Amino acid sequence: MAYDLYWISGSPNAWRTMLTLEYKGIPYVSHRLDPSKQEHKTPEFLALNPRGKVPVLNADGVVISESIAIMAFLERAHPTQPLFGETPEETGLVWQRIFEVVNTVREPIETGIIRALSYGEALKDPEAMRAAAALATDSLDWLEGVLTQQPYLAGSKLSAADIVTMPILQMLVRFGSRPDAVALGLNFHALANSHPSISAWLDRIEQVQGYDAAYPPHWRV
Ligand SMILES: N[C@@H](CCC(=O)N[C@@H](CS)C(=O)NCC(=O)O)C(=O)O
Numbered sequence: 057m058a059y060d061l062y063w064i065s066g067s068p069n070a071w072r073t074m075l076t077l078e079y080k081g082i083p084y085v086s087h088r089l090d091p092s093k094q095e096h097k098t099p100e101f102l103a104l105n106p107r108g109k110v111p112v113l114n115a116d117g118v119v120i121s122e123s124i125a126i127m128a129f130l131e132r133a134h135p136t137q138p139l140f141g142e143t144p145e146e147t148g149l150v151w152q153r154i155f156e157v158v159n160t161v162r163e164p165i166e167t168g169i170i171r172a173l174s175y176g177e178a179l180k181d182p183e184a185m186r187a188a189a190a191l192a193t194d195s196l197d198w199l200e201g202v203l204t205q206q207p208y209l210a211g212s213k214l215s216a217a218d219i220v221t222m223p224i225l226q227m228l229v230r231f232g233s234r235p236d237a238v239a240l241g242l243n244f245h246a247l248a249n250s251h252p253s254i255s256a257w258l259d260r261i262e263q264v265q266g267y268d269a270a271y272p273p274h275w276r277v
Contacts (some may be wrong), residue, residue: 060083060114062101066272068166068223069123072112075219076127077132078266080137088273122140124154127216137265139216150210150227153202153217157209161198161221164191165228167191167245182240191243192228199225203253207260214264222261225254230275 059075061084063070066201077084087094091204097108105112105121110118113126115133122128131140141147168188172178178185209217225247231237232244247253251262261267 057116061085062087062089062096062104062110062112062114064089064096064110067110068185068227069109071223071270071272072123072219073111073113073126075222075264075266075270076130076216078269079139079214079219079264080130080134081265082130082134110255114259124158124216124220127219133215139214139219141210141215146210148213149252150215150217153209153215154220157217157221157224160189162193162224164188164195165224168192168223169237169242170227172229173234173237176236178234178236178240178242185240185242189240189244192244196247196254200251200253203257207257209257214261218257218261222258225258229258 059077059082061074063074063086065088074086089101095101096110101112102108104114104119107121109121111123111126112121113129115129120129128140131138139150141150143176169185169192172185172188199209206212208214209221228244229247232242237244243250247258
């Protein structure tokens with residue numbers, strides 16, 4: 057089956073799907089879209105995904121959007137290097153962790169912190185930022201608790217739960233290193249000090265097959 061992946065550099069949702077392809081060693085044709093040129097809003101792209109969002113996978117005419125749906129599709133089509141568990145118990149826990157992250161952990165980090173920093177709005181209301189940081193820290197504390205018990209979010213093996221979550225944390229570290237974040241004392245750039253188990257987990261994921269190939273290219277420059 058031939059695959060076409062449409063993505064934007066730095067999109068955490070696209071990053072998940074590209075790392076899944078790379079980790080499983082699945083060949084695909086990469087279509088990097090330039091958001092500054094609105095390439096994800098062209099009639100051609102909107103015909104693939106009327107929501108105008110990445111990622112999109114086109115698998116020989118089967119077009120799938122929603123990053124985690126793409127990951128599940130790839131798992132079913134390419135079961136080697138399993139990411140969604142091999143037993144009912146493992147599969148249940150992988151999905152539990154995915155939903156915990158997507159429904160609860162993600163929001164305070166992405167909306168509360170990353171969005172404000174990426175829009176350059178953090179210094180407009182420092183008190184609101186500090187309140188948002190406290191909520192994001194609750195999310196980090198929960199992750200830290202899980203990862204202090206085990207090397208990966210769903211146990212001893214890398215799973216889709218890790219690949220879903222990793223880009224969110226990498227973005228937090230990246231945006232948390234900006235001068236305005238540091239000036240506010242948000243401290244998200246120093247996870248090794250505040251949340252050492254999360255930091256060690258990020259280091260472990262950086263070693264997995266395909267990590268470098270899926271790393272956002274515009275972050276390298
Ligand atoms: N729930 C979707 C979210 C997709 C999404 O929001 N993608 C963002 C990039 S991370 C996007 O395409 N944003 C561009 C826009 O909305 O114009 C998924 O998991 O794939």
